[in-house]
Ligand SMILES: Cc1cc2nc3c(=O)[nH]c(=O)nc-3n(C[C@H](O)[C@H](O)[C@H](O)COP(=O)(O)OP(=O)(O)OC[C@H]3O[C@@H](n4cnc5c(N)ncnc54)[C@H](O)[C@@H]3O)c2cc1C
Ligand code: SF4
């Protein structure tokens with residue numbers, strides 16, 4: 100455990116154009132609250148898992164993006180909270196897919212831009228979770244949906260990769276498509292199906308609306 | 324907390340030895356006495372009696388009571404000129420329960436409007452790590468799931484709700500898979516199951532340690548992609564709307580966080596799915612919850628006349644982080660203790676069996692802190708050690724394999740739980756009670772449904788792990804279906820009659836109308852008063 104006694108040191112930065120004097124070891128979110136920066140509402144989980152606190156960071160000439168709740172204050176840094184990414188232009192409902200054999204064709208109909216990747220690394224550079232987005236897009240375009248989806252395991256839906264992509268591929272949504280159809284078509288767990296089948300047979304043997312389960316007299320006070 | 328006597332962090336750290344010889348914890352002679360003395364639910368100064376409303380005379384946590392008996396944010400004048408939108412089903416809240424309800428209603432052909440405070444998916448759902456309960460193993464049964472849940476809830480849960488939820492379990496998982504959610508599988512293809520506190524069989528299914536994230540991003544995507552669901556973000560509900568006599572819920576009023584404007588929605592079915600209230604920091608506690616968890620749904624439902632229950636029962640999870648400061652209150656999953664991690668006070672002694680029920684373990688930590696055996700950081704907050712280095716020594720590699728999220732979060736601050744013990748303190752985690760509902764999620768007010776953490780009666784006074792993620796989908800879907808079966812043509816007139824009624828009752832009871840509710844955001848996020 101490190102010591103936190105140096106927290107009182109003052110760090111000067113700007114957030115959404117407002118000058119803020121923060122103390123060291125504050126995140127950009129805390130610094131924004133501390134400095135009274137108005138309208139910082141793109142914040143929720145505070146543990147870098149919801150993807151809402153997208154920020155643009157300027158250190159001199161260098162410009163990067165990150166999640167504000169996992170970025171600490173730095174002297175002189177300029178941070179700007181980004182507006183949410185516009186909704187994707189691609190549309191599908193999972194219930195539309197009835198045949199797994201034509202899923203590659205359907206994928207290219209829904210995401211025609213996915214095969215136009217120009218390998219600019221924009222998505223990879225902007226991903227706060229270190230995901231190889233570019234490589235995963237290539238896998239998806241080649242029909243390797245399971246492997247492509249696996250690459251997005253830690254994806255927090257920040258859509259910073261979508262914002263970065265010059266071809267409007269919407270990589271975050273491609274990633275979700277890959278994960279979703281993998282489960283939708285291939286996840287068929289025997290233990291779950293067995294129990295569902297058991298319930299179906301029990302229901303068939305009961306009058307409509309009747310429940311199979313009884314609320315038996317359980318042990319009183321046993322939880323303490 | 325700051326007045327408390329405790330050992331400074333640096334001193335405790337210097338004393339700490341991962342290889343020190345420590346014995347078993349002392350025997351706990353009287354658990355009830357421990358709870359009575361230290362658990363916030365049992366400390367009488369934290370409870371008040373409600374004076375007005377459907378629960379007049381009932382016990383309620385003091386700060387929550389203040390919000391339930393507060394003045395509305397708006398009156399008729401605010402609504403003049405506010406645009407009105409019509410929809411078949413209105414859903415308030417974009418977490419797991421709200422999305423499940425939206426999808427179920429849309430599957431039935433309804434036009435659905437889902438309105439949420441922050442961004443779609445900003446929720447407690449997305450943070451869940453552990454998993455979701457479903458009775459699918461051969462040695463398990465729906466019946467046992469029901470009994471474990473009722474017993475865990477101290478035998479006061481509503482058996483009909485519990486049976487409905489447990490019975491739905493397998494079909495909930497089937498539906499989640501249909502929507503595209505992945506789960507951990509055995510080589511045989513069976514879903515992996517784990518056993519946690521209070522369960523008589525292995526019953527937790529999961530997706531690594533990212534179950535909530537996987538669930539939320541799949542449901543969020545399904546909602547975004549659905550043709551008959553419209554989503555409004557950054558638009559907290561500030562009030563419900565009622566019919567001319569204030570007896571039926573017929574819509575809601577939203578205030579944009581972007582421009583402060585009001586908008587009204589008119590409908591015949593409103594589904595409240597606003598989640599919990601950790602960000603009210605009840606009794607001064609830190610919280611594991613997301614920023615929008617301010618109990619708004621309870622306030623709105625109560626003013627509309629709905630009955631609530633168990634308003635004096637909250638779950639304080641034993642292991643919230645004290646340090647690093649920016650993660651204050653954030654959860655260290657129960658899995659770490661289940662894997663064998665022990666807890667030590669400043670003197671390096673164990674003080675409780677770490678695997679007792681959550682309320683008892685939390686009370687024991689609070690006792691150590693209050694009696695001067697805690698460890699203090701510079702800003703005055705106090706905690707005890709969670710001895711992760713010892714766990715790592717006994718099972719090398721375990722932390723990295725099973726708890727990557729924990730290591731990643733600590734790493735940002737230069738902390739390595741394999742070398743440094745974690746400083747922890749109980750954190751406000753879950754609202755056990757909530758709005759009274761039936762098996763369709765219907766409240767006692769016609770036209771108003773409540774699902775997810777905002778609803779009560781399923782988990783009694785204590786929720787066991789994994790049942791929240793199940794309840795939000797089970798009742799979310801039930802309410803979504805029930806809301807579409809409304810046959811009337813919708814409201815002719817929308818009013819604030821229920822607000823006027825509540826104001827009269829407050830005045831009669833002599834309660835000053837100085838506070839306004841719902842809270843919407845914690846003060847530190849809304850008013851620039853964060854300090855550290
Ligand atoms: C850190 C953590 C770990 C957990 N782990 C587990 C676990 O392993 N297993 C388990 O079963 N449970 C777990 N839980 C509990 C479980 O995650 C939650 O109880 C459950 O997800 C709540 O779902 P919900 O949809 O009811 O609420 P939420 O997911 O919180 O969603 C509520 C939504 O309503 C919105 N909202 C709030 N107020 C308003 C308003 N006024 N107007 C409009 N919108 C509003 C919020 O912004 C949010 O989008 C955990 C909880 C936490 C915090
Ligand atoms: S893959 Fe895209 S959406 Fe996912 S975390 Fe990375 S940048 Fe964000």
Ligand code: SF4
Pocket residue numbers: 215216217218219220221222223232233236263264265266267268270
């Ligand atoms: S940003 Fe778009 S075009 Fe560039 S590498 Fe990534 S996916 Fe390809």
Ligand code: FES
Pocket residue numbers: 141142143144145146147148149150151152166167168169255
């Ligand atoms: S607030 Fe959720 S990722 Fe930063």
